[in-house]
Amino acid sequence: MSTVKVHPLGELIRDAAQAGVLPANVTLPVQDVRPWPVVLMTALGAWLAALPLVLALGFMLGSFLEKGGGTYLVAILALGVAVLLIRPRGVSLFVEQLGIPCLLVGGGLLGYALFRDMDDQLAALLLSAVSLAFAAILPRDWLRVLLGLVACGLLALGSVGSHYSWSYGNDSATLYLAWLLALGVWLAAHWLQKNSYDDGAGAPVAAYIESVSTGWVLAILLGLASWSGKTFLLSASLGDGLASDMANELTSRPGGSWYAQLLPFLSVALAVAGAAWMLRRWPSLRQLPAAGVALVLTVLAWFLPGLGPVLLVLAFCVSSARLRVAVAAGVVAAWIIGSFYYLLAWPLASKALLLAAAGLALGGLSWLAARGAILPVGDSDAAPARPGRPAQLGVLAGLLLVLLVANGAIWQKEQLIAKGQPVFLALEPVDPRSLMQGDFMTLNFLSLSAFDGMATGERSSARPHVVLTRDERGVATVKGLHDGKPLAPGEFLMELTPKDGRWALVTDAWFFKEGEGARWEKARFGEFRVMPDGRALLVGMRGENLAPL
Numbered sequence: 001m002s003t004v005k006v007h008p009l010g011e012l013i014r015d016a017a018q019a020g021v022l023p024a025n026v027t028l029p030v031q032d033v034r035p036w037p038v039v040l041m042t043a044l045g046a047w048l049a050a051l052p053l054v055l056a057l058g059f060m061l062g063s064f065l066e067k068g069g070g071t072y073l074v075a076i077l078a079l080g081v082a083v084l085l086i087r088p089r090g091v092s093l094f095v096e097q098l099g100i101p102c103l104l105v106g107g108g109l110l111g112y113a114l115f116r117d118m119d120d121q122l123a124a125l126l127l128s129a130v131s132l133a134f135a136a137i138l139p140r141d142w143l144r145v146l147l148g149l150v151a152c153g154l155l156a157l158g159s160v161g162s163h164y165s166w167s168y169g170n171d172s173a174t175l176y177l178a179w180l181l182a183l184g185v186w187l188a189a190h191w192l193q194k195n196s197y198d199d200g201a202g203a204p205v206a207a208y209i210e211s212v213s214t215g216w217v218l219a220i221l222l223g224l225a226s227w228s229g230k231t232f233l234l235s236a237s238l239g240d241g242l243a244s245d246m247a248n249e250l251t252s253r254p255g256g257s258w259y260a261q262l263l264p265f266l267s268v269a270l271a272v273a274g275a276a277w278m279l280r281r282w283p284s285l286r287q288l289p290a291a292g293v294a295l296v297l298t299v300l301a302w303f304l305p306g307l308g309p310v311l312l313v314l315a316f317c318v319s320s321a322r323l324r325v326a327v328a329a330g331v332v333a334a335w336i337i338g339s340f341y342y343l344l345a346w347p348l349a350s351k352a353l354l355l356a357a358a359g360l361a362l363g364g365l366s367w368l369a370a371r372g373a374i375l376p377v378g379d380s381d382a383a384p385a386r387p388g389r390p391a392q393l394g395v396l397a398g399l400l401l402v403l404l405v406a407n408g409a410i411w412q413k414e415q416l417i418a419k420g421q422p423v424f425l426a427l428e429p430v431d432p433r434s435l436m437q438g439d440f441m442t443l444n445f446l447s448l449s450a451f452d453g454m455a456t457g458e459r460s461s462a463r464p465h466v467v468l469t470r471d472e473r474g475v476a477t478v479k480g481l482h483d484g485k486p487l488a489p490g491e492f493l494m495e496l497t498p499k500d501g502r503w504a505l506v507t508d509a510w511f512f513k514e515g516e517g518a519r520w521e522k523a524r525f526g527e528f529r530v531m532p533d534g535r536a537l538l539v540g541m542r543g544e545n546l547a548p549l
Contacts, residue, residue: 009028010028013026013027013028038093042093042094042097045094045097051101067116071109071110071112071113071116072109072110072113074106074109075105075106075107075109075110075113076106076110077106078102078103078105078106078109079102079103079106079107079110079134080106081099081102081106082099082100082102082103082106082138083099083134083137083138084099085098085099085102086099086100086103086138086140086143087137087138087139096140103134107127107130107131107134110127110130111123111127114126114127120157121157121158121160122158123158124154124155124157124158125154125155125158127154128150128151128152128154128155128158129151131147131148131150131151131154132147132148132151132212134147135147135148135151135208135211135212136208141207141211144208144211144212144215145211145212145214145215145218146215147212147215148211148212148213148214148215148216148219149215149216149218149219150215150219151212151215151216152182152186152215152216152217152219152220152223153219153223155178155181155182155185156175156178156179156181156182156219156223157178159174159177159178159181159182160174160175160178172227173260173263175223175227176224176227176263176305176306179220179223179224179227179309180266180309182216182219182220182223183217183220183309183312183313185216186213186216186217186220187316189209189212189213189216190209190213190316190320192209193205193206193209193210193213197209214322214325217313217317217325218325218328220309220313221310221313221328221329221332222332224306224309224310224332224336225306225332225335225336227306228304228305228306228307228335228336228339229339229342230339230342231334231335231336231338231339231341232338232339232340232341232342263305264301264302264303264305266305266308267301267302267304267305267306267307267308267309268298268301268302268308269308270301270308270309270311270312271294271297271298271301271307271308271311271312272294272298273312274308274311274312274313274314274315274316275291275294275297275298275311275315277312277315277316277319278290278294278315278318278319281319282319288365288368289365289366289368289369292361292362292365293362293365296358296361296362296365297311299358300337300340300358303340303343303354304336304337304339304340306336306339307333307336307337310329310332310333310336311333313325313329314326314329314330314333317329337355340354340355413537416529416531416535416536416537417529417537417539419529419531420528420529420530420531420535420536420537421492421529421530421531422474422527422528422529423468423470423474423476423492423494423527423528423529423530423536424470424473424474424475424476424525424526424527424528424542424546425475425476425505425525425526425528426475426524426525427523427524427525427526463495463496463497463498464481464482464495464496464503465481465482465493465494465495465496465534466478466479466480466481466482466493466494466496466505467479467480467481467482467487467491467492467493468491468492468493468494469490469491469492470490470492473546474546475525475546476494479491492530492532492534493532493533493534494528494530494534494536495534495535495536505526505528505536505538506528506536506537506538507538510523510526510538510541519549520541520549522543522544522549523541523542523543523549524542524543524544525541525542525543525546526538526540526541526542527539527540527541527542
């Protein structure tokens, strides 16, 4: 058996030459393959060489660039230098990378001048056209992808218009429609590529459309993900800080305009279009399990308007073997489904019920498909493979382990509630209830801020304990950090828990049923159950004079 790897294109050229379609002396074109470490190091060197020159030029021409036609002149010169450095064939990688800072500086100056002198909407549309033009001038696939991404974002910005907020402050339904417009342009470009440039003469245009459209659709996916808001448990993963604040801004507010009410219908229509396209391209999917999956996703698309367009992109890319973009679309679809958790118009129990029903439906459909009971996809008459006994035992063992761990944790908490001593801790006078979001409120107990400055080395060891005393009512007072010495009469320990860079007693949040914010905003004390070894559990909240809530 030959171990020589034949290039698919080379094999195709050889067969075409043998059939007389191509001349006999045609050979495989030499591919410009550059290892990515070489590209990365060369680009780094070029940028280190170019950036000081660009900064020096900026300082020398500062006043000249601020106003008037000087901005346009320098922008055109920088863009021209970028074209001279990047466009020629056979140029060295170092010289090519020198042109990228010039391209960024020229594009940035041109954008500054256009937004300074024109209406924002017109400036964005002009910059989008300029990006597409430079993608045609510069025959570098990776650069065309980036320019396509920029062009799509600028088109969406120009479609929204200057009287609407680009983020989410006014009426983000308009931004959603802008992304749908960009999606329509993307589909039209692929239709044009398929029907007008699928021959040898149109290959350069087809290659241009392919590269630019990749960046274009990535911009659409990113835009729909941000429009849909943050995904499940993102805030808990990021903690407090700038990243968390930015994530909290990703909250879609479609607004009250009449066309905002059409978004669910548009989403469902696009999801159905994606399913119909898959059934047309892959007839083997015309069976109950596949139709059931499409139905479940369509139902979710009604509640999540950003999901429908993404499902259409996913269907198109999967069926046309654009697998990398399909993976990106799948990730964005999962992100958007996760954003359902933060839809505050729904009670949490209702959201959980809908997602659980969708999960059960998908599980049942996959079980039917695995058993081969409904229209097997393959042409073989052989029975579908069934999982062996070791696999079945492994699944059963995993299920039992999950149940054992979950019920063990529940049993521990029940023992702590039953045997722990009741202790009450006052909330910090700075009102933490103003931080209520959805179905929880942030807690900050009195006197714990003194431990926030503890060194990292102390936090890396075992969890520290604080020493407390309590009065006749059971209200506790923190005396200080336990240093290992025996406790005095009336003192007891509580374990500290690290939370978002600070220390908390058990937890820093109290979760409650949605719609009961008025009940829990009266909280003045947290009610704990504490074991002799310092383990504690927050079991309730108390109001003034320890009144139960």
